[in-house]
């Protein structure tokens with residue numbers, strides 16, 4: 001690969017942002033595979049990006065690292081456009097996808113959306129699969145999501161880390177929202193990543209990076225803070241859910257936002273588990289003010305704006 005490039009030419013990373021996960025297109029002369037498909041409201045944009053990269057060729061394989069709404073929201077659109085597309089998902093939620101159980105798949109309790117999609121096979125941890133020009137190992141990576149996998153290409157030591165490791169942290173630990181201990185799993189997954197000794201990490205969000213040791217240090221430091229004070233993680237999780245919705249809506253009347261919060265069960269679960277001595281509305285108000293204080297949101301004329 002050229003010295004200036006972070007990844008080889010056959011690996012194309014579409015860095016999307018926080019509402020949509022990054023999309024990774026892996027191409028060879030005989031086929032094309034995509035890892036993760038973004039959020040449903042960006043589905044037309046995802047399709048346009050992939051179609052313009054592939055031209056007249058078709059997309060053959062779609063892989064999801066995990067089934068959070070920001071990683072598989074483009075699946076349905078891609079399946080519609082490429083009828084022969086084979087979709088592979090982690091095994092943990094296969095039954096829930098088959099039956100389309102939006103509660104178990106987290107779309108209900110997070111108040112997020114995802115269009116139903118089909119799948120054709122699962123990504124068994126311990127196996128490997130050819131995507132584009134390369135063989136990728138499938139590793140279980142519980143923590144952020146109990147069923148997530150990460151993909152490792154040993155020759156160039158490239159890691160597709162999903163939300164298990166970003167340059168500056170990792171994704172909210174979803175099982176902890178539901179009262180299940182998962183900080184140990186986050187730590188074990190960080191240890192696994194260290195043991196793979198990746199040279200390049202392609203994260204689920206944010207830029208591709210090489211400074212893996214630094215990123216692991218940052219992630220472990222953050223994890224220690226959450227373990228020492230689980231309420232800190234609970235507040236963080238609630239704010240992430242709010243910010244995600246705001247990224248989707250861009251602007252919303254405060255009353256409507258409060259209504260959405262009232263219907264989104266993760267907020268009441270977090271409140272009950274960690275903050276039940278405080279009035280629910282006041283707790284929500286405080287979190288919104290924190291988002292405003294750090295410049296992530298703006299309130300004007302009873303309307304909440306994304307910033």
Ligand SMILES: [Zn+2]
Pocket residue numbers: 066068071144145163171
């Ligand atoms: Zn995720």
